[in-house]
Amino acid sequence: MFLYGFTTNRNGSKKVKSTVVEFAAGDNNFLTHSMVDKMLIQNDEFVKNQPKRLVDLHFLETNVSANPYVEKIAVFLTIDGVLKTTIKQRTPIARIVDKYKSFYVDKYGVKIPLSTNFSARVPLVLGVREPEEIKELTTLIKTINSSSFFAKEIIAIERDAQSEYTFTVRSGDYKIIFGELIDASIKFKKLTAFYNKAFTDKTINNYKAINVKYHNQVVCTKQNQDGEQ
Structure with a gap:
């Protein structure tokens, strides 16, 4: 002892x-x-x-x-x-840009300040401010990141006053009008089918908007003949 x-x-x-x-x-x-x-x-x-x-x-x-x-x-x-x-x-999943500030959020919705040491390659998000909106955003990002294609393709997300989402993409000048976060998995399946066909046909750059907000529909708006929107 x-x-x-x-x-x-x-x-x-x-x-x-x-x-x-x-x-x-x-x-x-x-x-x-x-x-x-x-x-x-x-x-x-x-x-x-x-x-x-x-x-x-x-x-x-x-x-x-x-x-x-x-x-x-x-x-x-x-x-x-x-x-x-x-x-x-902490691992950032999105960068929220507000009128007066900008910050990352992780999968738990925890705010992460920007850093001079490291810049995360995550979607830029507009129109998300309140805690419940951030919580909804984390659900959306989780769905996006479940697909390796959409995780790279979607580079910006905008939420409007009607709680509807629009995506900016990497592969072209068109927008994806996603609508509310209802039946999200079904909407992404519709988008996947559309992309498969559009990439095969090489028509993806013919469009200025791809709308999946309506039930069982993909509504596309084409560019003008001269390429102007």
Whole structure:
């Protein structure tokens, strides 16, 4: 018992000799290792060289998790005195542009500030402001991202006052008039069938609007003969 207590006390008196920050594989680059190190502050001091027994892991986790780019975090000490911090950063699914501000949101609808370190390639979204609108948007984005084609094809989303959506696409100058978020999976099936035919026929650039808001219909508006809309 004495030997155990002596060993524990001696281990606790050892100082934190280094810090290691690990990001989840494939994570975004909002945060850097040096940025995280600056959050590992306890008693107004960097934790390195502080005695292990004085390090409050819960406090450090709480401090780092308050950062808006952090989704999950774990902080722990190794026997040899290394403080390890593992972080999963938030993954943006859309960038909302409002009249006075712009920010990302993740799949949970959590707002993520823009970063000078990293720019996410996600759809630009207009007309979404309120929490319930953001929640609906995350549902729409989830459906879009379930298709590798539409995840790349749809580059902007606009929601109007009637809660109807219009998409801007990558492959041409036409718009997709999606309507309300009702029967979304059916609408995307109609769009898929239309795209398959239009790409095969090479007629996709003949259109200025593809409307799937009506039940069981795809209504297309063509460009003028001279190419003007």
